Amino acid sequence: MKPIDYLIEQxxxxxxxxxxxxxxxxxxxxxxxxxxxxxxxxxxxxxxQEIMVKHFLxxxxxxxxxHLPKGAKLIDVGTGAGFPGMALKIMRPDLRVTLLDSLxxxxxxxxxxxxxxxxPDIEYLHARAEDAGRNPAHREQYDFAVSRAVANLRELSExxxxxxxxxxxxxxxxxxxxxxxxxxxxxxxxxxxxxxEHVEKLExxxxxxxxxxxxxxxxxxSSRFPRMPxxxxxxxxx
Numbered sequence: 654m655k656p657i658d659y660l661i662e663q664x665x666x667x668x669x670x671x672x673x674x675x676x677x678x679x680x681x682x683x684x685x686x687x688x689x690x691x692x693x694x695x696x697x698x699x700x701x702q703e704i705m706v707k708h709f710l711x712x713x714x715x716x717x718x719x720h721l722p723k724g725a726k727l728i729d730v731g732t733g734a735g736f737p738g739m740a741l742k743i744m745r746p747d748l749r750v751t752l753l754d755s756l757x758x759x760x761x762x763x764x765x766x767x768x769x770x771x772x773p774d775i776e777y778l779h780a781r782a783e784d785a786g787r788n789p790a791h792r793e794q795y796d797f798a799v800s801r802a803v804a805n806l807r808e809l810s811e812x813x814x815x816x817x818x819x820x821x822x823x824x825x826x827x828x829x830x831x832x833x834x835x836x837x838x839x840x841x842x843x844x845x846x847x848x849x850e851h852v853e854k855l856e857x858x859x860x861x862x863x864x865x866x867x868x869x870x871x872x873x874x875s876s877r878f879p880r881m882p883x884x885x886x887x888x889x890x891x
Contacts, residue, residue, distance in 0.1 A: 654702075656680075656683060656701035656702050656704070656705050657676055657679065657680050657705070659702045659705050659706070660676075660679060660705035660706070660709060660710060661676070663705070663706055663710055663857075663858050664710055664713070667710075667713075667714065667717045667855075668717060669710070669713055669716065669717065669744075671744075675743055675744060678743050678770045678772075679705070679709055679740075679743065681766075681770060682709070682735075682739070682740075682743070682766060682770070683701055683704050683705065683709075685762075685765075685766050685769065686704065686708075686734055687699060687701075687704075689762050693758055693759075693762070695733065695734040695759065695762065696708070696733075696734055706857055706858050706859070706861065707857070707861060708734075708736050708740070709740050710857060710858075711736070711737070711801075711826070711857060711861070711863060712736045712737030712738075712740035712741060712801075713737070713740055713741070713744055714855050714857075714863060714865065715737060715741065715799065715824060715865060716741070716744060716745070717855075718853045718855070718865060719822075719824075719867070721741075721745060721796075721797065722796070724747055724748070724749060725748055725749070725796040725797060726748075726749045726751075726794065726795045726796045726797070727741065727748050727749065727750050727751070727795060727796065727797040727798070727799060728750075728751040728752075728753055728778075728785075728791070728795045728797070728798050728799070728816055729741075729750065729751070729752050729753060729798075729799050729800065730753050730782050730785075730798055730799070730800040730802065730809075730812060730813050730816070731753065731754060731755075731782065731800055731801075731802035731804075732752040732753060732754050732759070732760075732763070733754065733759055733801075734759065734762065734763075735752065735763050735766070736801055737799055737801060737826065738750050738751075738752045738799065739752065739763060739766070739767070739772075741799075742772060742775060743770070743772070746772070746774075749774065749776075750774075750775050750776070751775075751776040751777075751778050751791075751795070752775060752776070752777055752778065753778040753780060753782065753785055754778075754779065755779070755780065755781050755782075756779075757779045760777045760778075760779055763775075763777060764777055778791070781882075782812035782813070782816075782879065783812060783879040783880065783881060783882060783885075785816060786812060786815035786816055786878070787815070787879065791816055792815055792816065792874075793815065793816065793817065793818045793819070793870075793873065793874065794816065794818060795816050795817055795818060795821060796817075796818065796821045796822075797817070797821055797822050797823075797824060798813040798814070798816045798817050798821075798822075798823045798824070799823075799824045799825075799826070800812075800813055800823075800824075800825055800826065801826040805834060805837075805838070805889075806825055806827065806831070806834050806835060806837075806838040806842075806866065807834075807837055807838040807841045807842075807889050807890060807891075808885050808886070808889060810823065810825075810838055810841055810842050810845055810847065810868065811841065811845060811878055811879045811880065811885055811890065812879055813825075814842070814845040814846060814847050814868065814870060814874055814878075815845070815874045815878055815879050817847075817870040818870065819846075819870050819871065819872065819873060820869075820870065820871075821869075821870050822850075822867055822868060822869055822870065823847060823868040823870065824865055824866065824867055824868070825865070825866040825868070826863065826864075826865060827863075827864045827865075827866055828862070828863075828864060829854060829862035829863065829864055831852070831864045831866065835849060835852070835866060837891075840890060840891060841889070841890035841891070842868055844875075844878075844890055845874050845875075845878055845890070846870055846872040846873055846874045846875075847868045847869060847870055847871065848868065848869050848871050849866060849867070849868050850867045850868065850869045851867050852864055852866050852867070853865040853867070
């Protein structure tokens with residue numbers, strides 16, 4: 654089975670339907686990801702079928718559990734090779750997407766990819782999350798912040814919640830067993846102006862499982878946050 658056909662088959666159980674143009678885009682995306690991965694570290698997943706599920710379908714699960722309003726402003730914090738932000742943009746071209754990463758070479762890959770796919774209107778932000786969170790151009794400017802970053806939720810919330818407007822959401826892609834981590838982050842989330850509203854648990858093909866944590870921004874984040882990474886690591890909010 655061709656990898657793209659595998660994506661179609663596995664997506665069907667979630668009700669995710671693709672236009673032919675979107676399927677063509679994901680095929681090019683997978684090819685370019687593997688091509689560029691030979692010269693820079695973009696992904697440890699190199700099996701084409703696994704890319705379709707563990708990167709593309711995993712990124713798109715968000716669309717099955719929440720309605721993103723037309724034209725919503727979304728920032729992907731620590732986007733890496735574009736997951737989930739670029740995949741979401743392919744499916745929802747109306748979204749105003751900002752891809753944030755601290756490494757310019759990753760953003761260069763995404764810019765080249767977007768040009769090849771013909772995707773306009775993406776902002777590429779070369780910055781550390783703590784710097785973006787203190788920049789008035791980005792602080793509390795987004796309807797949604799999303800992240801598949803592997804950082805602990807307590808620290809990740811300090812990076813992401815300052816970017817979200819009141820009434821918006823920080824959505825964290827986490828592993829299936831995340832209850833203890835979420836409990837440890839509860840106080841920090843509250844101090845940062847958020848509230849863990851609910852968790853969606855989803856199963857991907859094989860043994861792959863995913864939790865999506867929805868943290869609503871209910872009040873402004875204090876100007877004390879985000880702090881520098883060394884301070885966050887040394888003195889986490891508890």
